[in-house]
Amino acid sequence: MHPYEIPAFYTPHPARLNPHAEAARAHSRSWTEEMGILDDTGPDGSPVWTRAKYEAHDFPLLAAYTHPDCSEEVLGLVSDWYVWVFYFDDHFLEMFKRGRDREAARAYLAGLRAFMPLDPAAEVPETSAPVERALADLWRRTAPPMSADWRERFLGYTRNLTDESLRELVSIASGEVANPIDYLQMRRRAGGAEWSAGLVEAALGAELPARVARTRPLRVITDAFADAAGMHNDVYSYQREVEEEGELDNGVLVMDTFFGCGPQRAAEIMRDVVGSRMRQIENTAATELPALFAEHGLDAGECGRVLRYVKGLQEWFSGTDEWHLRSGRYPGAAAAGAAGAAGGPPEAAGLGTAAVRAAATLSLGARALAAAHAPVPRTPAEPVRVPEFAMPYPHRVSPHLEAVRAHARDWARRTGLLDGPVWDEAAFEAADYPRFAALTHPWADRGTLELVCGWHLWAFYLDDLFVQDFKVPRNIAGARAYLEALPAFMPPDPAAAPAPADPAQRGLADLWRRTAPVLPEAARREFPGLVRAFTESWLWELANDVQHRVPDPIDYIEMRRRTAGTAFWLALARLALPAGEGGPVPGEFLSSDQVRSLTESWSDIGPLRNDIASFRKEMEEEAEVNNGVLVAQRFFGTTAQQGADVLAAAADARLREFDRAARHDVPALCTELGLGGDARSRVDRYIGALRLWLAGHREWTLTTGRYRAAGPRRLPALDRLLHGPRGLGTSAARPPGPRPLETRLDGRCAP
Template sequence: RLMSSYTLPDFYLPHPPRLNPHLETARVHTRAWAAAMGMFDDPDIWDEQRMEAMDYGLMCAYTHPDCPATELNLITDWYVWVFYFDDHFLETFKRSRDAEGAQAYLDRLDAFMADVPPEPANPVERGLADLWPRTVPAMSPSWRDRFVRVTRDLTQESMWELFHIERDAVSNPIEYIEERRKVGGAPWSAALVEHAAGAELPARLAGGRPIRVLTESFADAVHLRNDLFSYEREVRQEGELSNCVLVCERFFGCDTRQAVKITNDLLTSRLHQFEHTALTELPPFFTDEAVSPAEQYRILRYVGGLQDWQAGGHAWHTASSRYTKADRPGGALGMNVSRAHLTGPGGLRNHTHIPYAEVTVRLPQPYMPFPVRDNPALDAARAADVEWSAAMGFFDPVPGIPATALWTEQKLVGFDLALCASGIDPDASAGELILATNWLAWGTYGDDYYPQVFGAAHDLAGAKLANRRLRRFMPIDPAPTPVPLNAVERGLADLWPRTVGSMPPEARRAFRAAVEDMIDSWVWELANHAQNRVPDPIDYIEMRRRTFGSDMTMSLARLAPGRRIPAELYRTRELTGMANAAQDYACLVNDLFSYEKEIRFEGELHNGVLVMQTFFGCGPQEGAAVIDALLTSRMRQFEHITTVDLPALLDRIEACDAVRRSVAGYVTELQDWMAAILRWHQRTRRYPACELTHPTVARWTQGPTGLGTVTARLASLASFAAPSTVPAGWAGTR
């Protein structure tokens, strides 16, 4: 429902904008450059007057206030190119709905990010052919590879917008944030910040969680701000469907005013996430990764460059003619930090949750269009898992906390993890089903173990040391492994050789990375507990895929024998979107069923219902309704991808029959995976309140426990890492 007038919200502006003194030089230079590239040849797209009114020189002078004149000219040319590309694509392909011509046009652009490009045929190609050799020589091959990837995302993902316009479809919120990162171009802007600020990220660190979250929270904030400013132009004037305000209107069934508030709250939360990551995650990251002073300097210059971009981008939005002016400027130049910004979503509100609240929630009936099939070896897997768990020590007292076991045989029987594995892989052999069940038991036990052993004491150092040891039980090539010291290590020492024995090294690396992502995400949860911080919604959804172990189980499916899906096909928008939708469905189902167990009995902070309660300031039932709507929308998206987008992709690439059969098998496995997980949650005795008790508080009992004894404890933990001569593949039993 559109409002008669559109009012910008009260923006959170924690940093003041600064202006580069070389502004006029950039304006003069880029005007001549655009003319030379032919960007004024078609007045329906641009003319000189229109470009001057949009004032990209001002934008870049605001967003890169410290770079010299030559660099500012280069950066401004890049932004002129990208905005011209956006308008050229709109006029040439979006309005005509020419999907085939659009794809051919985009595919050709890749050839201009090379040392020897073809002859350019239009201003977009001419501009890219000129910019590329002016930009990449100053940077490393690693940066060049990243810049190629984000530039390709920016151009190729324009098809995502075109497909939505073709079918008059508005994305669900999770899909929108993920795809907007690509087509919106802010990760591309972040790469240019590295260039302009002389702050190239060290290649070994660029993929680390703090760097990734800084870049992504920066990107999301840039895009959400742009959506608020561009709503009238894009939605009301151009019929655009890729705008978060419109996404919120459709998803929540609300009017424009409320959709603006939700979008702005999400923007504020992402800015707080950026600040939180810079202040609390970078320092331990520097220590953990032994980051040198020179590397730290470059990373901090990068952070400062992103802050300058946020402040300058807002200032430009208020001044540029590109966006229709609303009723008020929405926070003009300068800083704007109000009490509401500090106490609302992403701010202090996220630190005020009181644990162990007496909560209840009526569970909805999650949407599930797929049936469940069971494996005939189910009963054998049930019996084998109990035997294996006992041998690994899952029923034994845990060293370091009061003499009590985390699990009992009775508990494990009630969990019935074999039922979950049976539905996930109904066609597996008995041995494969038992192995899958053991992996589920190990991951679930580890998920219970870390909060009990490391959480109550806020022992992040101990958890990181434990993860460092677990990595040694997953060698890519045969190598000595440590002697297992606890049930988690013993289980992994047994599972790893049983799983990867026949895998090639590349597959082993992929599977190991998935396991590492899961165990590292447990440390992320512990860090939030140490700060009593309920996560930001976007960070939560993306980390939830890791804490749930979905990447790990899906990696096993991808590595199935006989699977013939090329690696580049897995990276397509269609297969990535399908897998992410399936993961989110399963994770959010778990959040619904585990809400009472986690919030009331465990003092947990990492549950989607609580995350939505905190973000919206609502009650449990309203939070559960949002989660149910999100998981339904993700299932609907999965259905659309598998029935419409995926067949179109396979036709477009002219996939052979073997690839089509492999893709169909992958789709079926994901359907089985989601259906089995829902069925298991409905039947397991892991979550009903009648099965639960409040746990006793765990205390460290090995060695000194008084004030000032943490160093002794860390030394004790570090001594566990001494090498042993146990051969790779050793499977210990008790």
């Protein structure tokens, strides 16, 4: 019996079946035999796939449902790709996962890359096994008509898919269940949905134009699709993967472990995340693609390809939902899913029940849309207890604190930051921004700490200016123009900066004049881009404010790293490291996958905790929808305190992951890269600096006056924005009243 009833999923379109489904079945059956897949055996001599198993899984049916409009020839090719990818997964399980043979698995995966050369005309090695033979054949049939850009992206997707199998093997050996943020990032790469998105491009003749394929809107659309497809599969494959194969990388298990809520509730949380990701595609397509088309000058044909791609992803998801209900690969789940989808017995998934499932998915969509856009009560905000926040590292305070306080006060006055209306002397003193610098960079010398403190002051000031001048009035055009003007104050030659017109521009020009000379050449080229990415990410927040849309939780977490400026803060930490002790942190270390993962964990801790501390301020004073407490509260349908508890638990999980990576992954990476002596010392100082930064950020967050109520002050126009217009004939322009949602968060986060 299946451990839970599989819930109905939100699907944007009804599933449609390609009319060439039977031809695809016949073709792929013949191709599978030709490649020798059904003759392949595992270590014990038994076949990896029997003919009966192959027929029951019915991968051509998956292709026919996920690509309903492609030709017979293309459908045959797509069917073969799906046969290969599922066979690769099952073959890897039998050959390497069951035996926990990591070194053999690593060598095997490295060898597969040779069968997919970037140049499809290049020679490939002689194949020695069905997995290799099939991959070489598929690449030969797929790659030639596609552009070099598509081939490069698809090779990356395939490598992610295959290499993450090794990470799953390591996870099984560790016995540890990942936290949700780590898991979602891993699942995106490992699940094959990015790879499937690449096939959608090829099958529909909808290859993304190279100049926009890696832009934020299309990256968000592809990532949201990958997340939805992967987590949808997790709900169906739980019994097979967790109970039969001993897998720990399954989203239902991850949510159950994190929330302590049981598999049924965990599956429902997954259902909600999947629906949110599919609606993220809709929102991004509607609100960001038109501007993308105009910005990059796409012609009608290119715009059409992008839109076909987006629709193709939506069709794919509807199709995979249908296939999971029908395939024999997850027989227990299919029966449990039929009952959940139709609200009745398993046979309700058959002919004539599409309307029942369509009604269910519309209900899911309407409920989630109401939750995301419902008005946010703000006066007063629901009180939220700020926890002590776990921290395994002690904090330190720079001995230069008092000198830096005096310098910061003088600099803020000289640049005009304290002339109002954004800041006044009292607010400046209460926040104690110099203490933030002294706590997060306690190792820095006085001159460097004064410079770092100046950047902190400027960033906090610009954030408050942006809220007052652009967020509250909902002025997107003005915000964009203002932010686009800032890079002019960071030219290669600081003396070439234009005359500043306000305190923010004046402060930026002064900081860049003092910073540029002390940066290494590569960092000097990179630094202005980090500042620009940091500040321009606030346009994403402003767009949510204008739509009165509480963000999708995954998009929020990923964008929160940018809106908090964590890449910028990392650059400041490296700037503040002592000079003359062997040079900068080795580039090959900083660019590694292990350090990328470590810094992503580091980057989540401070911003998530800040959202809890700043909840009252942002709700009551700023009319804000971009706050993690609110995101969790709306998504799970809970109180603000429960939302804060979820956020605190997520930050704690990221802290544990950072600590684990710093203690285990970093030493192993240094050994792998041959970093010893001076280079290893620089790495150790950098990791130590990141630990001190976290400890200092926690201390400042818990003690600063920045987030404390300062009286009944309200920002201009706040009442009008919260309550809408009044008077005869204006009711349609006002937002609807709040719609109560069921309290759905169980386990340790329950009241």
